[in-house]
Amino acid sequence: MLQIFRKSLGSKLGAGVALGFLLILGLAFAAGDIAGNKSFGGVAGGDRAATVGKGRVDTSEVERAVSRTVENLRREQPTASLKDFIAQGGFEQVLRNVIDLTAISEFGSKHGMHIGNRLIDSEIAKLPDVQGPDGKVSEQLYQAFLRQRGLTDAQLRRELGNSLMARQLLTNADFGVNVPAAVVQRYAAVLTERRTGEIGLLPSAAFAAKTLPGDSELATWYAANQQTFKRPERRVIRYATFTDAVLKTVPAPTEAEITAAYNANKAKYEASESRRVSQLILPTEAAAKAAMAEAAGKSLEAVAAAKGLSVATLAPLTNAALAIQTSQAAANAAFAAPKGKVVGPIKAPLGWVLLRVDTIEGKAGKTLDQARAELLPDLMAQKRRAALTDFSARIEEEFDNGSTLTDIAKELGLTLTETAPLLKSGQVFGQEGKTAPAELARVISTGFSMESEGQPQLAEVVPGKQFIVFDVAQIMPSAAPPLAEVKQQVIAEYQLAKGAVAARTAALKIEQMVKQGTDVRAALASLRLPLPPVDQVNLAREQVQQMGQQTPPPVALLFSLAKGRVKLLGAPRNRGWFVVKVADVIPGKVAPNDPRLPQFQQTMARVTAQEYSAQLRNAMRTDVGVKRNDAAINALKTRLAGGN
Numbered sequence: 001m002l003q004i005f006r007k008s009l010g011s012k013l014g015a016g017v018a019l020g021f022l023l024i025l026g027l028a029f030a031a032g033d034i035a036g037n038k039s040f041g042g043v044a045g046g047d048r049a050a051t052v053g054k055g056r057v058d059t060s061e062v063e064r065a066v067s068r069t070v071e072n073l074r075r076e077q078p079t080a081s082l083k084d085f086i087a088q089g090g091f092e093q094v095l096r097n098v099i100d101l102t103a104i105s106e107f108g109s110k111h112g113m114h115i116g117n118r119l120i121d122s123e124i125a126k127l128p129d130v131q132g133p134d135g136k137v138s139e140q141l142y143q144a145f146l147r148q149r150g151l152t153d154a155q156l157r158r159e160l161g162n163s164l165m166a167r168q169l170l171t172n173a174d175f176g177v178n179v180p181a182a183v184v185q186r187y188a189a190v191l192t193e194r195r196t197g198e199i200g201l202l203p204s205a206a207f208a209a210k211t212l213p214g215d216s217e218l219a220t221w222y223a224a225n226q227q228t229f230k231r232p233e234r235r236v237i238r239y240a241t242f243t244d245a246v247l248k249t250v251p252a253p254t255e256a257e258i259t260a261a262y263n264a265n266k267a268k269y270e271a272s273e274s275r276r277v278s279q280l281i282l283p284t285e286a287a288a289k290a291a292m293a294e295a296a297g298k299s300l301e302a303v304a305a306a307k308g309l310s311v312a313t314l315a316p317l318t319n320a321a322l323a324i325q326t327s328q329a330a331a332n333a334a335f336a337a338p339k340g341k342v343v344g345p346i347k348a349p350l351g352w353v354l355l356r357v358d359t360i361e362g363k364a365g366k367t368l369d370q371a372r373a374e375l376l377p378d379l380m381a382q383k384r385r386a387a388l389t390d391f392s393a394r395i396e397e398e399f400d401n402g403s404t405l406t407d408i409a410k411e412l413g414l415t416l417t418e419t420a421p422l423l424k425s426g427q428v429f430g431q432e433g434k435t436a437p438a439e440l441a442r443v444i445s446t447g448f449s450m451e452s453e454g455q456p457q458l459a460e461v462v463p464g465k466q467f468i469v470f471d472v473a474q475i476m477p478s479a480a481p482p483l484a485e486v487k488q489q490v491i492a493e494y495q496l497a498k499g500a501v502a503a504r505t506a507a508l509k510i511e512q513m514v515k516q517g518t519d520v521r522a523a524l525a526s527l528r529l530p531l532p533p534v535d536q537v538n539l540a541r542e543q544v545q546q547m548g549q550q551t552p553p554p555v556a557l558l559f560s561l562a563k564g565r566v567k568l569l570g571a572p573r574n575r576g577w578f579v580v581k582v583a584d585v586i587p588g589k590v591a592p593n594d595p596r597l598p599q600f601q602q603t604m605a606r607v608t609a610q611e612y613s614a615q616l617r618n619a620m621r622t623d624v625g626v627k628r629n630d631a632a633i634n635a636l637k638t639r640l641a642g643g644n
Contacts, residue, residue, distance in 0.1 A: 050633075055106050062095055069094055106620075133261060144392070148460070173613045184597060188594065195538075199555070199558065201578055204496045229493075238471055269367075275334060279314065288345030295354065326348045327348045330353055412469075499574075521534045557569050557580050
């Protein structure tokens with residue numbers, strides 16, 4: 001599952017932290033990456049995860065970043081779960097990213113760099129969810145934006161400031177990285193090598209005892225191995241959805257509001273004039289005057305051609321835009337001349353210019369009454385959004401004041417629905433392939449972060465259109481079931497565990513035989529047991545790399561051993577033991593003109609750039625000082641993974 005995540009971190013800006021990911025930490029919620037809720041911090045929300053320079057990283061900040069990253073992963077892999085993400089090292093990676101982001105900010109501040117409030121304001125102004133019909137930040141929408149994401153203004157500004165500091169300090173860390181061709185060619189030869197070998201399997205089932213264990217023996221073993229049979233936490237979510245139709249009436253925009261919107265966009269409705277002009281630039285005033293004299297009887301193009309020059313035609317421009325292209329004096333002259341008139345010479349930044357007015361285009365202005373039909377839809381949309389924001393705030397206030405989900409459902413005329421027991425991933429427990437209803441996708445993680453049953457929440461399913469009120473009706477903690485419920489499964493696992501011990505003993509014997517020159521097939525045949533046939537492997541390293549996360553562990557081991565080596569590898573869950581032997585390593589042959597070398601060159605440059613960026617970030621961390629609070633970090637990780 002982490003393949004996409006790791007790809008995103010494999011960009012030019014760092015092995016552990018790509019700039020794009022750094023910006024995601026501060027900006028992703030702007031695109032709706034987080035289901036709106038207020039409970040990211042959880043029990044340990046205020047705990048200090050790390051001290052970084054004079055600053056700190058709170059566990060709530062780490063939790064928000066983890067949630068954001070998993071939500072991004074789910075866009076590519078809908079079945080991605082937080083538990084799997086943590087199990088595969090994602091939590092530690094995100095934690096390092098958050099600490100790095102703070103360390104970069106602390107380093108910049110320490111050495112005189114500053115991210116001003118105006119720059120942060122400009123980033124906030126870019127968020128579409130906070131913009132009113134006039135394109136400016138609406139304080140009402142901004143506060144709703146913060147509430148929906150469980151953030152304060154200070155938290156938002158801190159994350160944006162850290163991200164902007166990272167943008168400034170890391171962007172050029174790997175600028176101009178180049179790798180010598182000889183190194184690239186050698187690297188390519190390693191990537192294109194081929195290996196042959198043998199992989200034999202000694203399955204535990206082939207060595208398992210035939211007699212069944214006694215009840216006492218089985219109970220003792222189960223008590224010591226309950227973790228294997230532990231069921232994940234399950235929760236039943238009770239919910240009801242409704243649309244914006246819940247707003248029976250929305251007040252129409254007043255005349256004052258229409259007038260204010262018109263005045264805010266006055267430049268859009270004012271009359272304007274633009275002109276298309278052609279210009280000829282001469283190096284000196286004397287040359288320009290001579291050309292102007294010639295233009296009295298010739299076209300401007302003919303005058304230019306005679307001097308080996310060319311005339312540039314500019315797109316229709318306003319006076320102000322033309323002044324930027326030439327000079328204010330030239331723009332004024334062009335807008336004072338009639339169509340077809342050549343004016344000049346006029347001093348410009350690049351010399352002396354002659355201008356000819358080719359076309360004159362005018363746009364009539366609009367009065368308030370003429371613009372009314374254009375303004376009303378945006379104002380109505382704004383009023384509706386404001387009404388929805390007020391409605392949401394009222395529902396949340398009722399929840400805060402003790403109203404239950406049943407109370408609100410009755411008030412709104414809604415029918416409550418209960419799900420089957422769900423896993424944190426959204427899958428229905430015990431029903432392979434079945435998931436929670438689609439409308440719950442954005443709130444399941446919130447439901448699993450609630451500390452107890454009966455804590456109602458309001459969230460958006462489709463922003464501004466569809467809403468959901470929900471709570472957790474039942475929490476079934478993660479625990480191993482009674483032995484009687486899973487006795488047959490326990491017996492099977494017990495037999496395999498005992499068989500795995502015998503399989504390892506036999507595998508050690510096979511390993512010694514192969515080291516002494518016995519063929520793997522012959523060594524396994526000497527056991528006189530019904531074993532799977534030996535796999536004959538003949539693969540190029542490129543083929544293995546294409547497998548990515550799906551590479552079988554024995555194959556990965558075969559590509560890590562030297563020629564002639566043999567090694568054992570335990571199969572997961574006591575399923576047996578692999579015997580892996582490397583027969584031959586055939587180096588790749590890459591010619592200097594191999595068409596793949598440019599791609600290898602890019603890969604090497606990226607890896608080198610990642611190292612440069614990683615070393616820069618390591619130096620920043622060392623400079624400001626980082627002290628982790630392992631107790632708080634481990635508590636957060638355990639809670640997110642579904643532990644107690």
